[in-house]
Amino acid sequence: SKFQNTRKRRPPSSSRPSPKSPSRIPQRSRGFRPNPPPDPSSGVALGGVAGMAHTPNPSRRSWVGPPTPFLTPRPERRELRWAEAGSHSSVRRSGVGACSINGSNDRDREANVQVVLRCRPLSVEEQKANVQSAVSCNDTKREVTVLNSLFKQADKTFTFDTVFGPKSQQRAIYDHAVAPIVDDVLEGYNCTVFAFGQTGTGKTYTMEGEMMQQVGELPTSAGVMPRAVRHIFDILEAQKADYSMKVTFLELYNEEITDLLASEDQSRFLEDRHKRPTLSLMEDGKGGSVIRGLEEIVVYSPGEIYSLLQHGSTRRRTADTALNMQSSRSHSVFSIYIHVKVTTTGNRELIKCGRLNLVDLAGSESIARSGAKEVRAREAGELNKSLLTLGRVITALVEDSVHVPYRDSKLTRLLRESLGGKAKTCIIATVTPSVHCLEETLVTLDYAYRAKSIRNKPEVNQKVCKSVMLKDLYKKMEKMKQDVKAARENNGIYIPDETFVLEEAEKKIMRDKVEHMELSMEKQSKELEKYRSLYLAEQKHRLNLEGQNKELKVTIETCKREFLDLQEAHSRANMSLKEKDFIISNLLHAENVILERAKVLCGTVETASGDIADLQNKLGKQLEPLSPLPLQVAAFLH
Numbered sequence: 001s002k003f004q005n006t007r008k009r010r011p012p013s014s015s016r017p018s019p020k021s022p023s024r025i026p027q028r029s030r031g032f033r034p035n036p037p038p039d040p041s042s043g044v045a046l047g048g049v050a051g052m053a054h055t056p057n058p059s060r061r062s063w064v065g066p067p068t069p070f071l072t073p074r075p076e077r078r079e080l081r082w083a084e085a086g087s088h089s090s091v092r093r094s095g096v097g098a099c100s101i102n103g104s105n106d107r108d109r110e111a112n113v114q115v116v117l118r119c120r121p122l123s124v125e126e127q128k129a130n131v132q133s134a135v136s137c138n139d140t141k142r143e144v145t146v147l148n149s150l151f152k153q154a155d156k157t158f159t160f161d162t163v164f165g166p167k168s169q170q171r172a173i174y175d176h177a178v179a180p181i182v183d184d185v186l187e188g189y190n191c192t193v194f195a196f197g198q199t200g201t202g203k204t205y206t207m208e209g210e211m212m213q214q215v216g217e218l219p220t221s222a223g224v225m226p227r228a229v230r231h232i233f234d235i236l237e238a239q240k241a242d243y244s245m246k247v248t249f250l251e252l253y254n255e256e257i258t259d260l261l262a263s264e265d266q267s268r269f270l271e272d273r274h275k276r277p278t279l280s281l282m283e284d285g286k287g288g289s290v291i292r293g294l295e296e297i298v299v300y301s302p303g304e305i306y307s308l309l310q311h312g313s314t315r316r317r318t319a320d321t322a323l324n325m326q327s328s329r330s331h332s333v334f335s336i337y338i339h340v341k342v343t344t345t346g347n348r349e350l351i352k353c354g355r356l357n358l359v360d361l362a363g364s365e366s367i368a369r370s371g372a373k374e375v376r377a378r379e380a381g382e383l384n385k386s387l388l389t390l391g392r393v394i395t396a397l398v399e400d401s402v403h404v405p406y407r408d409s410k411l412t413r414l415l416r417e418s419l420g421g422k423a424k425t426c427i428i429a430t431v432t433p434s435v436h437c438l439e440e441t442l443v444t445l446d447y448a449y450r451a452k453s454i455r456n457k458p459e460v461n462q463k464v465c466k467s468v469m470l471k472d473l474y475k476k477m478e479k480m481k482q483d484v485k486a487a488r489e490n491n492g493i494y495i496p497d498e499t500f501v502l503e504e505a506e507k508k509i510m511r512d513k514v515e516h517m518e519l520s521m522e523k524q525s526k527e528l529e530k531y532r533s534l535y536l537a538e539q540k541h542r543l544n545l546e547g548q549n550k551e552l553k554v555t556i557e558t559c560k561r562e563f564l565d566l567q568e569a570h571s572r573a574n575m576s577l578k579e580k581d582f583i584i585s586n587l588l589h590a591e592n593v594i595l596e597r598a599k600v601l602c603g604t605v606e607t608a609s610g611d612i613a614d615l616q617n618k619l620g621k622q623l624e625p626l627s628p629l630p631l632q633v634a635a636f637l638h
């Protein structure tokens with residue numbers, strides 16, 4: 001086939017490395033500064049992760065010979081009819097991201113971001129420590145319930161597109177959630193799968209899992225990335241398609257982008273050799289982003305991609321935190337660009353371009369609970385900041401806000417096309433069942449649930465004609481040659497028109513941005529001044545109140561003391577009253593007793609005087625005959 005380049009084509013299968021042999025070193029894109037404009041044929045300038053273009057690295061050797069759009073390893077490629085291509089890849093279209101395969105018109109419709117939820121099992125340590133599980137998953141009903149009832153609050157249930165409980169296997173997640181998306185990539189869509197959740201909940205496990213070292217059976221714990229790679233190659237092989245493939249792998253750490261696949265020799269120009277050069281994320285003037293200097297590596301086999309994945313993953317920044325022994329401290333984006341040749345019924349050769357972005361976000365974490373200090377705390381702060389912007393973007397999209405703050409962080413600039421753009425997106429939200437992480441789990445579930453309402457407008461990338469693509473590649477090569485020539489002659493730097501236009505557009509955007517920031521700074525300074533005077537007035541008022549408060553406190557103290565004195569006097573008076581009452585009642589009682597006795601005595605006296613009178617009478621009568629009595633007797637008797 002004219003499409004196949006003899007120089008770059010893989011050797012026939014007999015001379016290819018055996019599946020068990022180590023993969024050969026992947027071929028890197030060659031080129032020279034400055035950055036070529038984004039490739040319009042592959043839709044690279046259309047923004048976000050899917051809109052990344054690359055700048056070949058200055059340290060690379062220049063690429064001589066004609067460019068080749070197709071590097072299919074097999075020489076005996078048969079032409080594939082468009083219709084045939086469709087029939088092969090329609091096998092799996094049923095789950096997340098599935099859609100029709102004919103033409104592009106019926107695809108130009110809105111599609112919700114697909115959100116799947118994965119709850120990891122309790123770890124061995126957690127089981128040993130008898131950590132309670134506070135999350136229950138119902139895979140059939142696609143529901144996750146957070147058992148708030150453990151804390152005497154109402155349970156909360158969320159529904160997702162698919163729910164994978166703690167027992168779910170890596171394969172099930174790939175087959176149900178990711179495989180249909182990979183089919184779409186091969187149909188010419190830009191697709192993104194990203195994992196998001198609290199630190200230590202299994203994002204990296206889900207995305208990477210056990211990495212493949214060589215070609216062979218996938219281990220059961222292999223994650224989305226190796227499975228997607230295998231799936232893509234399986235389909236292309238089954239279709240006997242002519243294709244070319246390249247990959248990029250970047251890391252976003254503390255708002256700085258670095259190339260995880262960049263060759264080590266780049267760092268020899270840096271003062272700190274351990275530091276990898278950072279790449280700039282540029283505006284392409286069309287609402288998208290371009291990453292300068294990101295290496296695109298041409299790959300021919302799954303084995304090559306596995307070793308690149310392995311290589312890139314080991315270069316990712318990780319650290320041991322209280323919540324995860326090997327916590328990723330950065331966001332990573334692995335992209336696979338696939339060009340597949342199709343022959344239309346009129347024998348026209350077209351090229352389908354699709355891109356798959358596999359994103360492993362750093363975990364959101366509570367600095368207090370993760371035990372992060374100093375550098376780690378700053379990292380966590382940066383991570384949380386970019387994730388916070390991601391949250392704000394999700395909220396703005398869900399609420400249909402006029403302004404979506406994509407530009408507030410590099411992460412959201414990278415994910416722009418995948419959130420509300422023209423890509424198909426699947427979010428894998430990961431949670432832990434641990435009761436200790438209930439709060440963070442609820443936050444993840446809440447965001448994931450809201451993300452379900454984001455509507456993308458998936459568009460299939462335009463198929464380009466082989467001749468157009470070749471022309472474009474020749475043009476690019478010509479530009480590169482001029483760059484090399486200019487650099488060799490030390491004649492300054494040649495800037496191709498398109499790059500110049502791109503840079504001018506970018507400068508204009510930056511100028512507008514600066515202007516906008518100046519205006520907002522001015523506004524903010526005025527507001528700051530207003531708040532400062534308000535603050536001062538408040539301070540004064542506070543001081544006054546504090547003085548009054550002090551005086552009142554003194555008065556209250558005095559009153560308290562007086563009150564206590566009065567209380568004491570009152571209780572003393574009460575006591576003496578009680579004593580007097582007691583005495584009076586005793587006196588009254590004594591008086592009554594005396595009166596009673598007096599009465600008794602009076603009675604006795606009366607009785608006695610009666611008796612005396614009776615006696616006198618009796619005596620008088622007895623003495624009458626003896627009268628007159630001597631005077632002494634009479635006196636005695638009287």
Ligand SMILES: Nc1ncnc2c1ncn2[C@@H]1O[C@H](COP(=O)(O)OP(=O)(O)OP(=O)(O)O)[C@@H](O)[C@H]1O
Nearest residue numbers: 120121199200201202203204205324327328362363
């Ligand atoms: N579904 C699962 N089954 C078994 N083990 C799991 C599962 N999910 C996660 N793990 C284990 O839990 C630990 C933490 O997982 P991982 O590193 O993937 O979390 P993470 O979300 O990527 O964390 P960070 O954000 O800190 O990088 C690892 O030891 C991993 O093997």
